Amino acid sequence: MKELLEAAFLEALRAAHPYRLTQRALPPWKPDLVLAVGKGAASMLQAALDRYGEVPYHLTLPKGQDALGLRAVFASHPLPDGESLRAAQEILELLQGLSPKARVLALVSGGGSALWCLPLGISLEEKQALTQGLLQSGASIGEVNAVRKHLSRIKGGKLLLATRARVHALLLSDVPGDDPSVIASGPxxxxxxxxxxxxxxxxxxxxxxEGALRVLERGAKGELPETLKPGHPALRRLSWRMAGRNLDLLKAAQGFLRKEGHRGVILSDRFGGEARALARFHAELAETIRAHGVPFRKPLFLLSGGEAQVRVEGRGLGGRNLEFLLALYAHLKAPLYALAADSDGLDGPSGAAGALLTPGVWALGLDPRPFLAENNSLDFFQKAGTLLKTGPTGTNLNDFRLLFVD
Structure with missing residues (x-):
């Protein structure tokens, strides 16, 4: 069963690969410039080059990711660095130099908020501290990016305002609800x-x-221009399409399980909230199915996606998926098989994509409480020996959860 869960996750990654998703979404016309940013950017750009042939492009990727032989600026994620500034400045200058007749194809995937960074009124160091604080606070990605957009010279539609060209954006969603204004902070x-x-x-x-508060207070008083708002005339130059989303990942896994003779139910592609609360919901649902056969008859697989948050109060290491699994282990009354992983292959600072729960984990008799108290899910799953390591996958379609209820 452990092997089946791993195979379902890997097949979902293969079937919902950025190259495949982008291929079927590309427009019929040849662009004058292709911009690609995010964890899926290299594969998205390769799909465009294979379709159109040689075109001018600018590619920005996270450090350590394979650029597939393409020229790229490698920047830092989830905290921006100097290369993030360089990439954003180059993009801004490219767009400002285009004529009204130019057509831009923007290939945008998750991670772009950090990879393109041009702070407004604060230093890079202040932007890093702010981002770190937001990520550890338990704020949702929508909240994090609302702040980022108002402390940026390019986010929140400001790149569209900076150019006279027509822009067509293809998006890979890494946010619950697939809101285009939140993906990569909606440049x-x-x-x-x-x-x-x-x-x-x-x-x-x-x-x-202090620095961030000072800028935001000035903006709230009307002393700074706002981000691009709905109904603005510049939007006549924008068209866009959602090339891929978390639901594609879940449906691919569901189809794989069906071919293997198993029934899978997709609960949601947009679960958010605190990882521990989300784990409790999944545990109580699994226990209800076990006890009463409702709302689904057993046996079956439960699939869910979205993005949970973790309020970091301890000194341990982990990620939102590892924290989810650790809390699931704490809430369940009896063993089951489960997998939770980040589709980009890196769950927070853990170095792993995620992990698995198996009956063998329960057999170890580990007490989850001290690990939860320190947000130390990585150490727990290292001791359990069930970490899932894929390395960077070159995509970012949010989180993947799979539970088997028998």
Whole structure:
């Protein structure tokens, strides 16, 4: 059964690979410039080059990822670095130099918020500290990116405002709900949030960084231009298509399980909230199915996606998927098989894609409470010997969870 869970995850990654998803979504016309950013950018760009032949392009990838032999700027993720600044400045200058007749194809996938970074009114170091604080606070990705957009010269549709060219964006979604304004902080898309919203988010999570607060307060007073808003005339130059999303990943795994003779039910592609609360929901659902055969008859596989958050209060290492599995282990009354992983192959700073729960983990008798207290899910699964390591997968379609209920 352990091998079947791993095979379902790997088959989902293969079937929902960025190259395949992009191939079927490319427009029929040849672009004058291709911009590619994010964890799926290399494969997305390769699909475009295979379709159109040689075209000018600019590719930005996370450090350590395979560029497939293409020229790339390698920047840092999830915290931006100097190369993030360089890449963003180059993109801005390229777009500013285009004529109104030019056509731009923008290939955007998750990770672009950090890989293209051009801070507004604060230093790179302040932007790094702010991003780190937001990521550890338990804020949702929508909240994180609402703040990022209002402290940026390019996010929140500002790249569209910076050019006279026509832009067609192909997106790979790594956010629950597939909101294009949140993916990579929406560099070409309208932003419904405001400076006041960003200030409220910092207040909610008690992040009192002076430089950021000063800029956001100025913006809230109308002293700084807002992000691109719905209905703006510049949007007449934007077209876009969602090339791939978390649901593609889940459906691919469901289809694989069906071919193997198993029934799988997709619960949702947009579960968010705190990882421990999400684990409790999955545990209680599994126990109800076991006890009563409702709302689904057993045996079956439960699939879910989306993106949970972790409020980091301890000194351990892990990621949202490892934390989910550790909390699932703590809540379940009896063993079951489960897998949770990040589709990009890296679950937080753990170095693993995720992990598995098996009856053998219960046999070890490990107490989950001290590990949860320290947010130390990595150490737990290292001791259990069930870490799932794929390395960077070259995609980013959010999280993947699979439970077998018998």
């Amino acid at each position: 070409f898309h309208p932003d419904p949030t405001t400076y006041a919203d960003a200030l409220a988010i910092l207040d909610r999570y008690r992040l009192g960084l």
